[in-house]
Amino acid sequence: MNKILSRTITAFVIVFLYIPIFVLIAFSFNASKSRAYFTGFSLKWYEKLFHNEAILTALFNTIVIALISSLLATIIGTAAAIGIHRMKPITKATIMNVTYIPIINPEIITGVSLMLLFRAFTIYSGFQFGFVSLILAHITFNIPYIIYSIIPKLRQMNPNLVEAAEDLGCNPRQAFFKVTIPEIMPGVLSGFLMAITYSIDDFIISYFNSGTTVETLPITIYSMTRKKVSPEINALSTIIFIVILAILIIRNAISNYKLRKERLEYLASKS
Amino acid sequence: MENIIISLKDAIVEFDGEQILKKINLDIIDKQFVTLLGPSGCGKTTTLRIIGGFQQMKSGSLYFNNKDITKLPPHKRQVNTVFQKYALFPHLNIYDNIAFGLKLKKLSDKEIKSRVQEVLELVNLIGFEKRSISSLSGGQQQRVAVARALVNRPKVLLLDEPLGALDLKLRKEMQIELKNIQQELEITFIYVTHDQEEALTMSDTVIVMNNGVIQQIGTPVDIYNEPENAFVADFIGDSNIIDGIMRKDFLVDFAGNSFTCVDSGFERDELVDVVIRPEDIKIVPQIQGAITGVVESVIFKGVHYEMIVDASGYKWKVQSTLHEEVGSLVGMNIEPMDIHIMHKMEC
Amino acid sequence: MKSRILAIPYIVWMIIFTVIPLGLVIFFAFTSQSGEFTLSNIIAMNDYLDVLFRSIEFSVIATIICLILGFPVAFLISRLARGKQGTMLMIVILPMWINFLLRTYAWMTLLEENGLINRFLGLFHLGPFNLINNSGAVILGMIYNYIPFMILPLYSVMTKIDGNVIEAAQDLGCSGFHIITKIIIPLSKQGISTGIITVFVPSVSTFIISRMLGGGTNDLIGDIIESQFLGNSYNPHLGSAMSLVLMVIVLLIMSLFNQFGSEEAVI
Numbered sequence: 001m002n003k004i005l006s007r008t009i010t011a012f013v014i015v016f017l018y019i020p021i022f023v024l025i026a027f028s029f030n031a032s033k034s035r036a037y038f039t040g041f042s043l044k045w046y047e048k049l050f051h052n053e054a055i056l057t058a059l060f061n062t063i064v065i066a067l068i069s070s071l072l073a074t075i076i077g078t079a080a081a082i083g084i085h086r087m088k089p090i091t092k093a094t095i096m097n098v099t100y101i102p103i104i105n106p107e108i109i110t111g112v113s114l115m116l117l118f119r120a121f122t123i124y125s126g127f128q129f130g131f132v133s134l135i136l137a138h139i140t141f142n143i144p145y146i147i148y149s150i151i152p153k154l155r156q157m158n159p160n161l162v163e164a165a166e167d168l169g170c171n172p173r174q175a176f177f178k179v180t181i182p183e184i185m186p187g188v189l190s191g192f193l194m195a196i197t198y199s200i201d202d203f204i205i206s207y208f209n210s211g212t213t214v215e216t217l218p219i220t221i222y223s224m225t226r227k228k229v230s231p232e233i234n235a236l237s238t239i240i241f242i243v244i245l246a247i248l249i250i251r252n253a254i255s256n257y258k259l260r261k262e263r264l265e266y267l268a269s270k271s
Numbered sequence: 272m273e274n275i276i277i278s279l280k281d282a283i284v285e286f287d288g289e290q291i292l293k294k295i296n297l298d299i300i301d302k303q304f305v306t307l308l309g310p311s312g313c314g315k316t317t318t319l320r321i322i323g324g325f326q327q328m329k330s331g332s333l334y335f336n337n338k339d340i341t342k343l344p345p346h347k348r349q350v351n352t353v354f355q356k357y358a359l360f361p362h363l364n365i366y367d368n369i370a371f372g373l374k375l376k377k378l379s380d381k382e383i384k385s386r387v388q389e390v391l392e393l394v395n396l397i398g399f400e401k402r403s404i405s406s407l408s409g410g411q412q413q414r415v416a417v418a419r420a421l422v423n424r425p426k427v428l429l430l431d432e433p434l435g436a437l438d439l440k441l442r443k444e445m446q447i448e449l450k451n452i453q454q455e456l457e458i459t460f461i462y463v464t465h466d467q468e469e470a471l472t473m474s475d476t477v478i479v480m481n482n483g484v485i486q487q488i489g490t491p492v493d494i495y496n497e498p499e500n501a502f503v504a505d506f507i508g509d510s511n512i513i514d515g516i517m518r519k520d521f522l523v524d525f526a527g528n529s530f531t532c533v534d535s536g537f538e539r540d541e542l543v544d545v546v547i548r549p550e551d552i553k554i555v556p557q558i559q560g561a562i563t564g565v566v567e568s569v570i571f572k573g574v575h576y577e578m579i580v581d582a583s584g585y586k587w588k589v590q591s592t593l594h595e596e597v598g599s600l601v602g603m604n605i606e607p608m609d610i611h612i613m614h615k616m617e618c
Numbered sequence: 619m620k621s622r623i624l625a626i627p628y629i630v631w632m633i634i635f636t637v638i639p640l641g642l643v644i645f646f647a648f649t650s651q652s653g654e655f656t657l658s659n660i661i662a663m664n665d666y667l668d669v670l671f672r673s674i675e676f677s678v679i680a681t682i683i684c685l686i687l688g689f690p691v692a693f694l695i696s697r698l699a700r701g702k703q704g705t706m707l708m709i710v711i712l713p714m715w716i717n718f719l720l721r722t723y724a725w726m727t728l729l730e731e732n733g734l735i736n737r738f739l740g741l742f743h744l745g746p747f748n749l750i751n752n753s754g755a756v757i758l759g760m761i762y763n764y765i766p767f768m769i770l771p772l773y774s775v776m777t778k779i780d781g782n783v784i785e786a787a788q789d790l791g792c793s794g795f796h797i798i799t800k801i802i803i804p805l806s807k808q809g810i811s812t813g814i815i816t817v818f819v820p821s822v823s824t825f826i827i828s829r830m831l832g833g834g835t836n837d838l839i840g841d842i843i844e845s846q847f848l849g850n851s852y853n854p855h856l857g858s859a860m861s862l863v864l865m866v867i868v869l870l871i872m873s874l875f876n877q878f879g880s881e882e883a884v885i
Contacts, residue, residue, distance in 0.1 A: 002794045006690035013691050013765065017713045020724030020762070023734060027727070035727040036737050076628050083625025095629065101636055104815070106823030106868060108840050109861050112847050113639030116646060116854065140635040143628060160358035163325050166345040167352045168372035168423065176621075178371075182362040201717055203826070208847060218717055225723045225830060237720045244715040248708055265406030 021241060028234035035231075045235040052232060058220035065131070065216060066199035069138035074192045076139070077146025082180070084147070085154040096151075099144045110141060111208035118209060129211025137209045138199045145198065146191035153187035275337075276301040276427060276459055277322060282331035284317050284483075291317050293483040294331070299427070299461060300476065304453050306462045308470040309480035310506070315463045316355075318480070319429050322461065323352045335426075350427040351420035355435060357412050359404045365415055366400035372423040390418040393452060410441045417452070427459040434469065446473055467507050471495060479503050500613050501544040508548060511587050515545035515612070523612055526562045526582060530605065534612040544613040549577070549590040551609035560602015562587075566595045643865075646858035659859035666842055666860065673838040674867070676753065677821035680760035684768040684817045685810065687761075692772035692809070693802065696779070707773065714766045722759055722830045729755055729831070751833025759827035760817075767816040775809035776802070811875035819868055839864055 031040035049055060084095055102110055114137050121127035161183060165175035203218035210219060224230045277299040284292040292314045299305050307315035320326035321333060324345030332341045340348060351372070359368050366387060373383045391397050394414035404412065413433060420428055430449075434442045450473050453460045464470055470477050471491040479486040479494060479502075487499040498504035501512045515525035520535035525545045537543060557563050564582030576594055580587040580601060587603065595601055650656045663670070695706045713721060728734050729750040736746040749755060779802065787801045803810070825840030832838075839860060846857025 006694045009687060009690045010694050013687055013769075014709060016762070017710070017765070020721060020728055021713060021716065023728060024720070024724045035730070036732050036734060076631060079624040080628030083622045083628075086621050087625070095625070095632070098632055098636060101640070104819065104868070104872065106819055106840075106864060108823045108825065108843055109643070109865055110639075112843065112854075112857060112861055113643045114635065115847060116642040116858070117635070117639040119854075120642065136635065140631070143631065147628075158354075158356055158358050160354040160356065161360065163323070163345065164352070164354055164358040164360075164419075165371070166325075167323060167350075168419070169346045169375040171344070171346050174375070179360060182360075185362070197715070201715075203717065203719060218719055221717060221719045221723075222826070225719060225726070233720065233723060237716060237724070240716055240720070245712065248712065248715075252704070252708065262403065262406055265402060266408075268406075 021237070024234045024237045025241065027231065028238040030231065030234075033231055045231045046239075049232045049235045049239075054215070054220055055217070055232070055236070058215045058217045061131075061214055062200055062217040065134050065138055066196050069135045069142055069199050070192055070195035072135075073139045073142035073195050074146055074188060077143040077191065078150060078184070078188050080143070081147045081150035081154060081184075085151060096147075099147055102141045103144050103148070107141075107202075107204040108208075111137075111205040114140065114205065115208040128213075129209060130214045133209045133211065134206055134214060134216070137205050138202065141202070141205060142195035142199060145194045146188070149191035149194060150184050150187040153184040157183050274301040275299065276335065277461075278334040278337075279318070279321065280332050280334070282318070282321060282333075283329045284314070284321070284326060285329045291483050292321075292328075295480075295483070295485050297478065297485065297488075299459060301459055302457050303475040304450065304460045304462065304473055305476045305478065306464060306470040306474040307478050307480060308464060308467060308506075309486075310465055312482075313480040314483040315465075315480050316431055317483075319352075319431055319461060319463050322427070323350060323429050324348050349425055350429055351423050351425040352429040352431065353416045353420050353433045355431045355433070357416040357433075359412060359415055359419070361404050363404075364400070365396070365402050365404070365407075368404065368415055369419045369422050371419065376423075386422055387418075390422045393421065393455075394418045394448075409437050410445065413437065413445060417449070421452070421456070425458065427461060428453075430460060430462045432463055432465070434464075434466075442469075449473065471507070479506065481506070498546065498611065498613070501546060501615075504544075504546040504611065504613070509588055511547045511549065511552075511585075513545050513547075513585055515543050517541045517543050517612060521607075523610065526585065528561050530561065530610055531607045532610040532612055533608050534610075537612065537614075542615055544615055546611040546613060547605055547609060549588040550575075551605060552587065552589045552591075553604045553606075554578075554589060554591045554593060554595060555602045555604050557600045557602045560604055562603045563600060564603065566597050566599050566601055569595060569597055643858045643861050646855050647862045648859075649855060651855065659855050660863075662856055663859060663863055666839070669837055669842055670839050670863070672753075672836070673822050673840070676757050676836075676838065677760060677818050680757050680764070680821050681768075681814055681817045683757075683761050684765045685813065688765055688768035688772055688813065689806075692769045692776055695769075695773050696776035697781070703777065707770075710766050710769050718763050719826065719830075721763060722827055725755070725759055725762060726750065726830055729758075750831060751835065753832070753836050755831040755833075756828050756836050756838075759831045760821040760824065763827065764817045764820055767820075768813040771812035771816065772806060772809040775806050779805050815872055815875055818871055822867065823864055 026038070027035060028045055029041050029043065030038050031042035031044070084092055087095070114133075118127065118129060118133045118136075122129070127133075157180070161179050162175050165179040166172065170178060201218070202216075203222060206216050207219060207222070210216065215223075221233065221236070224233050275298045277297075279295065279297040282292050282295050282297075283290065295314070295318070297318070307318055309315045317326055321328060324340075324343060328341070332339055334340065335349065360371065363371070369387050369390060370383050373386060378386075387400070388397075391399070394417055396411065396414055396418065399407075399411070399415075404415070407415065413436075416433070417430075433449075434445050437445060446469060449460070449462075462470075462473065471494070474491055476488065477491055477494045478488050481502050487494060487503045489497070494503065495507055498507060498510075501510075504510045505512055513525050515523045517523050517534075517537040517540065518529065519539055520537070521531055521533065523530055523532050523534075523543065523545060562582050564580040564587060567579040567581050567586065570577045572590075575590045575592050578589045578591060578595060580589050580603065582603070589603065647659055648655055648657070650658065691710070695703055695710075698706060726733075730736075731746055731748070731750070733749070735749060739745040739747065783805075784797060784801060787797050792800060822838075823840045824838060825844045828836050828838045828841055843857050843860045843864070845851050846853045846860065
């Protein structure tokens with residue numbers, strides 16, 4: 001009884017999650033502009049999408065901003081995580097709590113607070129809203145994710161590893177690059193990937209800090225949704241969905257392969 | 272003449288104002304298997320970490336072949352360590368783990384290869400070069416850790432409870448293997464453990480520690496047969512420890528009776544600890560016993576029975592090949608040479 | 619010792635881009651256009667109390683429904699075999715990877731007057747119903763966008779519940795209902811409070827969902843803030859006062875669920 005109910009709810013939730021997406025995908029192949037009547041198969045919205053100058057520029061902007069901001073956030077954040085890890089508990093807790101603010105604060109508040117700061121910059125210097133303000137804002141909301149994905153790796157790391165490296169002849173600097181960095185690398189990478197996805201996905205903070213000259217993809221999408229009918233959005237959603245699905249499936253396959261390989265090696269060593 | 276390779280003088284270590292090592296002095300003889308033995312928190316690992324260079328002393332000095340190396344950083348010391356949880360580098364395969372130290376020394380690839388092969392052979396891991404660390408069992412990881420340290424040809428190998436994570440059978444095998452390696456390579460091993468049996472089977476010299484103080488240094492036989500104080504007696508093997516009064520040389524009072532013993536040199540009427548091993552107590556008919564008591568419990572242990580005998584309040588631990596009924600009255604006798612008299616420990 | 623220096627660039631960054639901007643919000647909230655101290659911005663919030671209460675009401679309803687729907691889903695996933703858990707989680711997370719503007723837009727096309735749902739119901743000679751531009755549509759948008767934020771933290775605590783614990787409860791005479799109330803809910807507390815916060819915070823502060831699905835008649839506090847900064851009624855002082863109020867609400871909710879500063883709360 002219990003099981004039937006929870007299965008029904010689960011099925012309902014999954015259908016609920018996917019129906020809108022599949023509708024978007026189906027109508028991306030619609031021959032007409034209608035969002036209600038399927039009048040025949042066509043790829044014309046894809047064609048239009050790839051000739052839409054605004055979308056292509058926005059896509060380029062989004063990728064450039066995501067890469068630059070994630071890279072800088074990763075460098076600053078990795079250094080910060082290592083530094084914070086060695087601090088006294090009280091200092092550490094204070095810094096981690098402030099680091100937590102951009103994660104828990106409503107995005108709109110992070111957005112408007114940065115906007116107030118950049119506006120102060122424009123008043124007191126020649127600062128202009130645009131690429132730089134976007135990159136600064138993205139770095140700001142990305143660093144906490146980097147720090148939070150590296151700190152657990154540092155904490156899990158066997159403290160003897162660095163000592164072992166020094167024991168075998170590393171000076172402290174060599175031990176840092178030969179042992180600490182490779183050890184926390186998975187955390188650095190997953191933080192970097194997280195930063196890229198948050199950066200690409202961000203609308204609200206970018207919306208308040210882009211000014212009038214630079215648009216990222218989500219901002220362009222937003223202005224498209226303001227128009228009543230824009231079937232290119234369907235085509236765009238479909239492409240994004242398929243790209244993400246492919247990435248996730250490949251990632252899953254890789255981790256499965258790694259797991260299986262390790263298990264085989266382990267079994268082999270037992271026999 | 273025996274050559275002292277490592278010498279620790281007046282070592283004091285403090286954590287948060289608490290003394291972990293209370294001014295200890297220690298000489299390690301070259302080419303010996305030396306064990307630091309004691310309960311957790313006794314300072315044995317701290318002592319090892321001083322020698323490895325990972326622990327700074329508040330005061331005191333460390334000498335290696337008569338040279339002061341107190342301030343020398345770990346990477347410049349001629350010792351290598353096998354860490355408690357191995358501390359193998361998870362991002363490197365077995366070959367690269369073992370070659371780690373040699374690569375830092377910028378040896379030629381050929382030299383590195385042959386030396387890695389040599390130690391792999393020593394620890395029985397030929398053919399495992401390309402394996403990842405996570406694919407190894409605990410015992411294999413242990414061997415890699417030993418190989419990684421030995422490949423650098425250290426003068427002294429430090430081992431911090433290296434067998435603690437292994438199951439009993441594997442531990443016994445590794446004990447023998449480590450001892451063989453030590454004898455084959457003829458280098459000094461300093462081995463930290465809390466397992467007294469391990470210490471007794473492997474060592475040339477055992478150093479018993481407690482509360483940051485060295486309690487006794489000696490051969491395993493000395494330590495077992497002639498414990499210097501009640502702590503050592505209790506920690507090494509099972510012991511009955513009772514209060515006694517030394518009446519005069521070779522005569523001690525305890526358990527309501529006077530016994531001849533082989534100890535002398537105590538003050539007249541000095542309060543002492545009397546230590547008697549359970550296997551040294553003979554169960555005899557009640558009338559013949561110097562001490563009498565009631566059998567409280569009997570447990571079969573394979574080679575012998577282990578009994579608790581209550582003699583006017585003190586519960587004696589006794590090992591006997593004879594079975595006695597619970598509740599029966601028995602007598603107990605002790606030979607003079609099995610009575611060990613010790614000065615009371617200052618607390 | 620030395621490596622602590624590595625954190626200095628970040629600490630400087632944090633002060634300039636996190637602490638000072640929040641300070642500016644507070645500063646603007648208590649100053650007038652001419653820069654003098656004033657409480658008038660805060661007092662002006664009185665005119666927007668209805669919007670504020672509407673925001674809270676909508677997001678509370680959305681959070682409760684997310685919890686009711688998300689709880690059985692998370693539990694079901696947590697009891698599957700390891701491999702299947704991964705797949706099911708991927709199914710739940712996948713929609714989150716699509717920009718929420720696109721997901722919300724998808725609902726626009728479904729709900730509008732001659733949208734798919736009304737056309738489907740029309741086949742049975744029902745409707746057309748007024749499905750969009752009302753409060754229900756806004757709440758639906760919140761649930762749709764944020765329900766994965768409820769399922770994930772619930773799952774991550776539930777998957778740690780040992781199956782033997784549940785069996786032990788059964789063995790001791792727990793009925794199905796009591797297993798939920800006496801075992802699973804107490805053991806999932808951490809996940810429940812994290813889930814509530816991660817759904818409530820973006821819901822109460824949204825301005826897109828209400829704009830796209832609410833049809834301009836169901837403005838929320840986020841819409842009002844947005845219009846003070848980028849819209850027609852430009853007034854960053856009033857906007858800051860509103861942001862401050864919103865922040866206080868969020869902080870209250872968080873201290874209510876006792877999560878602030880807990881590192882486990884971050885997924």
